[in-house]
Amino acid sequence: MEFIQAQQVPWPNHYDDKQYQSEVAARFGYSWYFTRLPRTLLVDRQGIVRAVDLHGAALDRAMGELVTGR
Numbered sequence: 060m061e062f063i064q065a066q067q068v069p070w071p072n073h074y075d076d077k078q079y080q081s082e083v084a085a086r087f088g089y090s091w092y093f094t095r096l097p098r099t100l101l102v103d104r105q106g107i108v109r110a111v112d113l114h115g116a117a118l119d120r121a122m123g124e125l126v127t128g129r
């Protein structure tokens with residue numbers, strides 16, 4: 060929470076400290092053997108995953124495109 064507040068992250072975040080035993084992680088098919096956490100999922104208003112594992116400028120661009128529709 061301190062990091063999210065300090066960085067002023069405006070989107071919802073989920074953290075339950077259960078790592079790969081998390082119910083949310085299981086819904087997305089996370090596995091101890093091949094999935095890294097933390098991970099970003101860019102999801103549109105209809106709940107469709109539009110991008111995965113973007114960071115920095117690439118995440119900024121994808122979010123901008125999603126918001127503007129371009």
